[in-house]
Amino acid sequence: MLLYKTSAWKIFAAFLMVAPLFFQTTHAKTVTLLNVSYDPTRAFYHAYNQAFEKYWKAKTGDDVVVYESHGPSGKQARSVIDGMQGDVVTLALSGDIDALNKYKQLIDPNWQSRLPYHSCPYYSTIVFLVRKGNPKNIHDWDDLIKPGVQVMTPNPKTSGVARWNFLAAWAYALEKYGSEDRAYDFVKQIYQHAPILDTGARSSSLSFIQRGLGDVLISWENEAYMALNESKPGEYELITPSVSILAEPPVAVVDSVVDKKGTRAVAEGYLNYLYSDVGQTLAGEYYYRPSNPKIAEKFKDKFHSLKLIPIDKVFKGWKQINNKFFKDNKIFDKIMSEINR
Amino acid sequence: MFSSKYSVIPGFWLSLGYTLSWLSLIVLLPLAALLLYASHIHFDQLITILSNRQLQSALKLSLYTSFYASLLASIFGAFLAWMLTRYSFTGKKIIDSMIDLPLALPTAIAGIALTTLYAPNGLLGSLLPFKVAYTPLGIIVAMVFVTIPFTIRTLEPIIKDIPYSVEEAAKTLGATPLQTFLYVIFPMLFPAWLTGFSLAMARSLGEYGSVVFIAANIPYKTEILPILIVSKLDQFDYTGATVISLLMLLISFGLLFFITIIQRWIKPHRLIWFMTHLSLPFFSKKKSS
Numbered sequence: 001m002l003l004y005k006t007s008a009w010k011i012f013a014a015f016l017m018v019a020p021l022f023f024q025t026t027h028a029k030t031v032t033l034l035n036v037s038y039d040p041t042r043a044f045y046h047a048y049n050q051a052f053e054k055y056w057k058a059k060t061g062d063d064v065v066v067y068e069s070h071g072p073s074g075k076q077a078r079s080v081i082d083g084m085q086g087d088v089v090t091l092a093l094s095g096d097i098d099a100l101n102k103y104k105q106l107i108d109p110n111w112q113s114r115l116p117y118h119s120c121p122y123y124s125t126i127v128f129l130v131r132k133g134n135p136k137n138i139h140d141w142d143d144l145i146k147p148g149v150q151v152m153t154p155n156p157k158t159s160g161v162a163r164w165n166f167l168a169a170w171a172y173a174l175e176k177y178g179s180e181d182r183a184y185d186f187v188k189q190i191y192q193h194a195p196i197l198d199t200g201a202r203s204s205s206l207s208f209i210q211r212g213l214g215d216v217l218i219s220w221e222n223e224a225y226m227a228l229n230e231s232k233p234g235e236y237e238l239i240t241p242s243v244s245i246l247a248e249p250p251v252a253v254v255d256s257v258v259d260k261k262g263t264r265a266v267a268e269g270y271l272n273y274l275y276s277d278v279g280q281t282l283a284g285e286y287y288y289r290p291s292n293p294k295i296a297e298k299f300k301d302k303f304h305s306l307k308l309i310p311i312d313k314v315f316k317g318w319k320q321i322n323n324k325f326f327k328d329n330k331i332f333d334k335i336m337s338e339i340n341r
Numbered sequence: 342m343f344s345s346k347y348s349v350i351p352g353f354w355l356s357l358g359y360t361l362s363w364l365s366l367i368v369l370l371p372l373a374a375l376l377l378y379a380s381h382i383h384f385d386q387l388i389t390i391l392s393n394r395q396l397q398s399a400l401k402l403s404l405y406t407s408f409y410a411s412l413l414a415s416i417f418g419a420f421l422a423w424m425l426t427r428y429s430f431t432g433k434k435i436i437d438s439m440i441d442l443p444l445a446l447p448t449a450i451a452g453i454a455l456t457t458l459y460a461p462n463g464l465l466g467s468l469l470p471f472k473v474a475y476t477p478l479g480i481i482v483a484m485v486f487v488t489i490p491f492t493i494r495t496l497e498p499i500i501k502d503i504p505y506s507v508e509e510a511a512k513t514l515g516a517t518p519l520q521t522f523l524y525v526i527f528p529m530l531f532p533a534w535l536t537g538f539s540l541a542m543a544r545s546l547g548e549y550g551s552v553v554f555i556a557a558n559i560p561y562k563t564e565i566l567p568i569l570i571v572s573k574l575d576q577f578d579y580t581g582a583t584v585i586s587l588l589m590l591l592i593s594f595g596l597l598f599f600i601t602i603i604q605r606w607i608k609p610h611r612l613i614w615f616m617t618h619l620s621l622p623f624f625s626k627k628k629s630s
Contacts, residue, residue: 072575074575074576074577075574077577102577155558158568158572195559197559199568211457212460213462327576328393328576328581333560336560337394340560340562
């Protein structure tokens with residue numbers, strides 16, 4: 001009916017109106033790269049991208065522009081699954097990168113062995129941030145479950161760092177009490193002290209810093225340092241517990257995307273440069289612990305030493321962890337339903 | 342049959358085709374995709390997802406907060422709409438344009454602003470004797486903020502259409518102000534008020550951006566249904582998320598459909614008949630019409 005009544009030029013006009021949406025302009029000459037990352041890396045990658053753009057220009061003569069996308073780690077992984085053209089992913093946990101292959105194979109399943117230090121150029125851990133003068137006298141995990149202490153931690157179902165927080169508490173209890181049942185009780189008590197479960201790390205620190213809620217914020221070490229830097233001196237104190245988790249945020253090239261866009265060389269160069277002295281030093285300056293021991297030595301005084309428990313040793317990888325703790329009706333859900341019976 | 346030659350609006354078929362294809366692309370296609378995805382789900386899978394206690398308490402919370410929120414929004418909205426159409430005062434234009442702000446503001450910003458105000462150390466939160474932020478009451482406040490423009494804008498044209506002479510006529514026939522309102526004004530406004538209410542409820546049921554900040558998101562206590570969808574998605578559980586989305590879609594659709602049916606049935610004379618048979622103490626039998 002529509003075609004029958006309209007003359008050809010009208011169809012053509014309609015086509016012209018729609019056309020720009022389907023054809024992308026192709027005359028951009030510089031190479032662009034999209035780094036899909038999680039929230040707390042914003043400042044670090046901002047500095048690193050500038051360093052890399054200069055380095056790549058000097059090395060190959062090509063102009064490269066790196067765009068960044070930040071958001072909660074799981075959500076970012078989902079965007080890539082749903083078709084966001086991220087050349088590289090730099091996420092909070094390897095489980096989120098593994099998830100890229102959930103529906104279609106977007107990435108080589110052995111991605112984690114492709115780069116040094118099982119694809120983690122920097123690592124971090126989970127520490128506490130407390131208010132001025134540490135009024136509730138918090139020094140270790142046990143102090144979090146003292147009466148009257150309110151703990152700020154996001155919801156592990158929606159936040160990557162919250163899973164690290166959960167596992168750090170679990171690892172501590174396992175180390176100290178030696179049994180899974182005791183660890184379960186300990187973690188349950190921590191969540192009994194949590195008045196709010198924000199959906200992400202950002203909103204959790206917002207609640208702690210802006211709204212003055214809670215006595216202690218469980219947080220990434222680098223986020224805690226950034227918060228210290230941005231606030232008035234002495235307003236908050238960073239407390240490093242005796243035991244915590246070795247949190248390794250991995251990086252990877254997304255094979256299906258770089259092969260399609262023809263950006264593999266730049267994308268690999270981008271990640272490799274993270275392991276260079278420049279990249280490692282920058283990571284240290286932005287409060288990530290560099291994986292290269294030689295550079296880490298330079299930042300020895302910056303970070304407190306503590307016992308770091310690698311997740312592979314205790315929990316046997318993210319797939320197991322998610323199945324055991326965070327899937328529906330698993331340990332976290334059990335804890336919450338017991339608390340709110 | 343219209344041909345573009347004789348149509349009042351030139352280019353009718355072109356614009357109709359263009360509009361329809363965009364409408365289907367933007368509105369119908371995502372809904373169809375949702376349904377298509379849901380059709381792969383097994384029935385027993387559906388039962389396990391829907392019988393989850395956490396989901397049920399989230400559903401209950403979502404339903405009752407959005408109901409109270411839209412009730413509040415439509416009552417306050419009615420007052421505001423009446424004030425804005427019937428009276429003129431200085432600064433009216435400014436207030437009038439401020440009404441639409443909640444629609445223009447990103448809801449996350451509204452949520453953060455409201456939480457800052459109502460948090461225990463916030464400007465209002467520190468003055469109030471009871472907790473607002475991080476309780477169901479906070480959720481209601483956020484929902485009222487987001488939905489109040491709907492209730493005002495649906496009532497405004499109707500109120501504008503009621504001439505003063507109607508009220509004057511009622512007065513000359515001996516009606517008290519209360520009777521004028523109940524028998525004359527209210528029956529005329531009620532269908533539009535109901536539309537505003539249902540729009541507000543459908544909107545607040547799905548509201549996510551502003552509520553996540555002001556709710557404490559504790560499962561079984563202050564976790565609304567949209568948060569559950571997001572948490573399912575974050576676990577890459579697309580099936581669970583689809584089931585809950587579909588459930589919400591059905592509830593909203595059912596609500597809007599139900600209200601449309603009621604509106605079809607309700608005519609001013611039926612409403613008046615109904616109210617006179619309520620035999621409330623302040624209805625005098627001496628109604629002459």
